[in-house]
Amino acid sequence: MKGRKLRGWAWALVLLIGVALSCAYFLAWLPLRQGSMDKDLFERQIGSPLLLWMNGYLGPFLHLDYQGIMNWLALPVLVWWTVRPPGGDRRYRAVGILVIISAGVIGAFGGFNPRYGFTLYPVVLAVVFLGAWRLMMYWEVPPRRRMVVLASLVALQYFNVSMDVLYRVRAWRIEKMEAARTAPQGIGNASGKTLGVQEWLDQAGIGASTTVLVNNLPQFWYGAARKGLYYWSGSDLLYGAQGPELLLERRTEDEAAHFLADSLGCRYVLTTGDLSGYGERFRPFLEDRCSLVALGPQNLQLFRIRDLPSPEGHESADR
């Protein structure tokens, strides 16, 4: 590689590719609305085949929203260090192989979660910088120009993050509008939003011995000794001593309501509008069999399971 020169136009092309990629990603590829996408895939930003590859399988390098724009530049450096490490130094090869296989494992099994891909971020960024530096040393780029190259990399990173901020502001505005449109109406106790979770639950009449079906909200238990049933609407699983069991899929809504009220002694449901949306059958259950009794902090919603005629034809005891 020695003897070659860093050509200004080639470097400008790399930066232009970065700018174009960032613009396409945030302005065209990353959706602002869920539309017909699965809610979970939309939230995880892997709702289209392109995004599944960019943010999922190749997430450690191409998840521009989370990882920034520079990580893909590490790919040629990692190949270089693995195939022909500088000076035959095994340490470069070790880093190259470790990052490549780690990125492969994370992409294949944990690509749905950008936090997992981010594990490699500081190391990958170091690979980009050290690789660029090493190349510039080979090519005998003058020190001042080396700084210009590094500064342009940083500028590219901040261009990308500014695109990211613009995208998030637009998404936030849309989310806010839609939340206002779908917000539950006519609830008496909306003042609970300013209280702490435990204070609000106390005020809503949930005592230490009141059993509540809790839809994946550990704040219910945080800092208080309460009695709950751990439930996750996204997979319709109710967690008990014997492990998880399906709540709604194997029961009609009436049967589920009776099961909760009569068998488990549970008359209340704690959830949020967002979390309820993950369950295909959970939201209809709330709408058909429960009444919203209080809105709380952190968008919490407390429902009460409506009175039902018992299977034998008379009302159950707790009415």
Next chain:
Amino acid sequence: MLAVFLPTQVLFGTATGAFLVRMMATAKWPDWALLLLGIGLAPCLVTLVLYYSLWLFPGLPHGMAIFAVVAFFVLLGGAAGQGWLAWRRLFLQCRNLRYDRSMWLFALCTLGFMVLAVVKLLTAPLTEHDILEYAVQGHVFLRDMAITYQPHHYDAATGFYYVGLHGFSFPLLFTWEGLVWPEAWTLSNPWVRVLTPFYAWLIVALGWGLMRRVGRWFAVWFVLALGGAMGFFFLGTVYHLDAMRIFLFAGVVVLLTQAISDPRPAIIGLLGVVCAAGAGVHSLSAILACLVGLVLTALMEGGMMRRLGAALCFGLAFLLAGGIHYPVDVFLGTGWIFKDIVWY
């Protein structure tokens, strides 16, 4: 908050750092990097002692658990010997750095993290799902003073079901805070909340220091780029375990490069311990630890016997330093990842 921060990060952190300097006396690592690693490793060692105490001696009184942790670090500090002098050298070096203009940005960055931590402490209690799961499980550990392996982590008293698949290190941080400062829960666990910006700062400090070996201003550009991703912003501001495990993984990669060229038992053992510290925090670090072990044995210098010895040393250090949680959980507990996993 300082009641937990001062003993854990300052006293235990300095003792761990000094011990690492002593242990790695002949390695090519700069003292400051080992001291940083020591500060970052100390909370993990606290949870390691708690893990063994609560697992092997269920129902242990609170005072005994605190005593076990303090005794461990007293022993570590005592064994550090000459390593303590590294702190003095570091302070002297830092005095000279004030004339280095490239360090001013680092000082500003450090100040920024301190302001961020204080603002977050005053305005942002714990509200995110994952960290609340760990907090509630940490409280269950504190209440029962016992760690048990069972197919389902179901708390019959409250109906809480711990869905986490990872090692118990992070919940045990809450347990530790509760042991030292029982009122922590009423203030939304300030010490654990501080760990998020604290470990993000440690990542910056480690990256800064390592890149300064290439060039002073090179380090400045690197850290500016590091902070220019949305993920890094979340890393330092959203309460979670990520900053901790990512700092530990960065440390693992640096240690691996050392172990490849200088595969002495002390270095390989330390590599195993840091891998286990990360694994205690999150399952992903346990999986990556296996890859680290493979890369180490495949690429280190030496013949087959030396490689096997290194693999054994790495594996033993990993298991003893907390990695044992995973095989035990697979065979006696929840089955870890070898079951139908529900994603949240």
